[in-house]
Amino acid sequence: EAQVTQNPRYLITVTGKKLTVTCSQNMNHEYMSWYRQDPGLGLRQIYYSMNVEVTDKGDVPEGYKVSRKEKRNFPLILESPSPNQTSLYFCASSGTSGDSDTDTQYFGPGTRLTVL
Amino acid sequence: AQKITQTQPGMFVQEKEAVTLDCTYDTSDQSYGLFWYKQPSSGEMIFLIYQGSYDEQNATEGRYSLNFQKARKSANLVISASQLGDSAMYFCAMRDWELTGGGNKLTFGTGTQLKVEL
Numbered sequence: 001e002a003q004v005t006q007n008p009r010y011l012i013t014v015t016g017k018k019l020t021v022t023c024s025q026n027m028n029h030e031y032m033s034w035y036r037q038d039p040g041l042g043l044r045q046i047y048y049s050m051n052v053e054v055t056d057k058g059d060v061p062e063g064y065k066v067s068r069k070e071k072r073n074f075p076l077i078l079e080s081p082s083p084n085q086t087s088l089y090f091c092a093s094s095g096t097s098g099d100s101d102t103d104t105q106y107f108g109p110g111t112r113l114t115v116l
Numbered sequence: 117a118q119k120i121t122q123t124q125p126g127m128f129v130q131e132k133e134a135v136t137l138d139c140t141y142d143t144s145d146q147s148y149g150l151f152w153y154k155q156p157s158s159g160e161m162i163f164l165i166y167q168g169s170y171d172e173q174n175a176t177e178g179r180y181s182l183n184f185q186k187a188r189k190s191a192n193l194v195i196s197a198s199q200l201g202d203s204a205m206y207f208c209a210m211r212d213w214e215l216t217g218g219g220n221k222l223t224f225g226t227g228t229q230l231k232v233e234l
Contacts, residue, residue, distance in 0.1 A: 031220045033220070033221070033222075035222075035224075040226055041226065042120075042207060042224035042225055042226045042227055043161075043207070043209075043222070043224040044224070045221050045222070048220075048221060058221065088159065090161060092161075092222075094220050096220060103149075103211075103220060104151070104163055104166055105151075105163070105220060105222060106163065107153075107160065107161035107162075107163075108160075109159065109160045110159045110160060110161070112159070
């Protein structure tokens with residue numbers, strides 16, 4: 001089954017304790033992205049990656065890091081989480097061919113993070 | 117800059133009725149794509165429908181159709197014959213090819229919460 005997986009689904013942590021949220025896709029997609037969702041703000045892009053070893057900042061990158069060492073994986077790293085990073089996080093992937101069918105972004109199930 | 121506006125924070129519709137969820141967008145580019153996603157209470161984001169800026173016909177997917185009015189920069193989602201399972205948050209999103217240089221960033225609206233009633 002084609003899918004994007006994220007782990008963990010739920011995480012409660014404390015300020016300053018480094019954490020990693022994993023993301024993996026099995027569709028051989030070049031493009032992967034992280035979004036955060038906050039009430040009243042919709043989804044905002046944190047980082048994205050066009051391919052292996054190619055990453056770039058989105059609209060709200062402060063406090064986050066990413067890496068893309070393999071095509072299927074795109075982990076999100078919070079080196080020193082703070083309460084304002086409490087949010088619902090989504091990983092997404094798609095192709096980049098210019099064709100609408102292959103370029104539709106498919107989302108993971110989400111990770112609900114609480115930073116105390 | 118791109119912007120997506122969804123002016124209806126919440127809507128109610130009776131089962132079996134049709135409902136229209138509004139979406140307007142702002143972009144100066146000629147090549148872009150418009151998407152609708154559904155987010156049920158369980159939280160996942162489910163892709164519903166896509167409309168390209170050069171598509172001459174409105175997109176349809178089962179009970180979903182996209183009323184695309186390019187001159188008015190609107191991309192409203194129409195759900196026909198509403199079902200209880202349609203109760204969810206709905207997001208309109210835009211991908212701007214020229215802005216992202218072939219990348220695939222989506223700009224989202226703030227969403228519309230739809231409640232289907234018996």
